[in-house]
Every structure is written in structure tokens, then in C-alpha cells.
Amino acid sequence: SQTIHQWPATLVQPVGSPLSLECTVEGTSNPNLYWYRQAAGRGLQLLFYSVGIGQISSEVPQNLSASRPQDRQFILSSKKLLLSDSGFYLCAWSLTSGHTDTQYFGPGTRLTVL
Amino acid sequence: AQKITQTQPGMFVQEKEAVTLDCTYDTSDQSYGLFWYKQPSSGEMIFLIYQGSYDEQNATEGRYSLNFQKARKSANLVISASQLGDSAMYFCAMREGRDSNYQLIWGAGTKLIIKP
Numbered sequence: 711s712q713t714i715h716q717w718p719a720t721l722v723q724p725v726g727s728p729l730s731l732e733c734t735v736e737g738t739s740n741p742n743l744y745w746y747r748q749a750a751g752r753g754l755q756l757l758f759y760s761v762g763i764g765q766i767s768s769e770v771p772q773n774l775s776a777s778r779p780q781d782r783q784f785i786l787s788s789k790k791l792l793l794s795d796s797g798f799y800l801c802a803w804s805l806t807s808g809h810t811d812t813q814y815f816g817p818g819t820r821l822t823v824l
Numbered sequence: 825a826q827k828i829t830q831t832q833p834g835m836f837v838q839e840k841e842a843v844t845l846d847c848t849y850d851t852s853d854q855s856y857g858l859f860w861y862k863q864p865s866s867g868e869m870i871f872l873i874y875q876g877s878y879d880e881q882n883a884t885e886g887r888y889s890l891n892f893q894k895a896r897k898s899a900n901l902v903i904s905a906s907q908l909g910d911s912a913m914y915f916c917a918m919r920e921g922r923d924s925n926y927q928l929i930w931g932a933g934t935k936l937i938i939k940p
Binding site: 798 | 857859861866867868869870871874876915919927928930931932933
């Protein structure tokens, strides 16, 4: 069965510091991968998605970037964090070949920028 | 205009009662999919149920069912025999078309609290 991992689970970073969040998927090949951000008490905002290695689409202009160095690895980065980058970051995967394209989510990373 | 509308920001329900969470959607596509997710306080987003626009029958998954009324563009989630563990945020989401660059459009969510 497929599993998705995210780390770290919690992160507190000062403004201006760099960021690297990692997401890995096991048990499947060539998944679509997604990064979402959720502000407190709000819905999900899609940040990036990837349909293959090195293929990244950005949905929201921002201080963040994403990379997919391996088939099942998705990384969210920033060179200099802003206060507004605080939030809950969720990684998800789906399969294009699936009937429903259902997205399955990881446990998330709670980021606080001080 | 909102593509996904969840009109109930919060709901309180007595344990063991059935719950209906509302979701209306707006799309001009003929092919689309509707999803419900549960987000407990731990934060993980848990997939519950899916309904395709061409599915003739309402989707069911255990205690969850989806009341799909295509003409009214509604896709309400029904939870039968609610349990304390059902307390969580619930999100409705839609995928438009087959070439929608894989995006899901999300509602604002409904916070469900089950009372003992």
C-alpha cells in the first residue's frame, strides 16, 4: 500500500531564515505531487504541483519554490522566510491513471515564522 | 463566484444521530469529480468519499454517503450514526474536467462537533 511522509512535523523559524520541507511517497511510481498551505481556520491553497521529475507548476506567486529531484520526493523551499509564510503545509499525491485522481495527504508540517 | 460553497461554518450534533453536511458547486464542465475530506485536530487530511459526475448512483463508504443532486449542483455528505471521533473539520472539493491540471477547488469547510 502507498504511504506518504512529511518532515519535520513542526518547525519554528526566524524571519529571514531558509526553509526546506520534505515529502516522500512509498508504494507507487510516477505520482502527481502537490504542496498546499492552510492558514489557521481556513481552506487549502495549492502552492505547487508536479507531474514528473523536474516538472513543477506554481499556482501562487510567492516567496517559496519547489523541486522534485526524484520520482517520489517533493521538496518545498524558501531562501528567506516571511512572517506570512506561517501555516500548515500539506503534501499530497495522486495517480493520473486512477479513475478518480483522488489526492492523498501526508501528516503535514506546522510552520511558525517568528 | 465561489465554485464550492459550504454554508455551515459549524455544526453541533448529538452522538448517534445522522449528520448532513452541505456542499454546493458551480461548474460548466460535464465531467467533474466531487470529494469529501475529514481533517481532525491532528491536521491530517483524510479522504472520505468520491462522486463522479457520470456516476448514476450515490457513492457510499461505510457510514459515509454522498447525496448527489446533479440538477441542483449539490453534493452533501451524510454521516450515519455519528460518533465522537467524527468531530473534525470537513471539506468538500471539486476537480473540473479531465484536463484540469489536477487542481482541486476547495470549500471553506464545516466544523462538526459531536456531543456525547
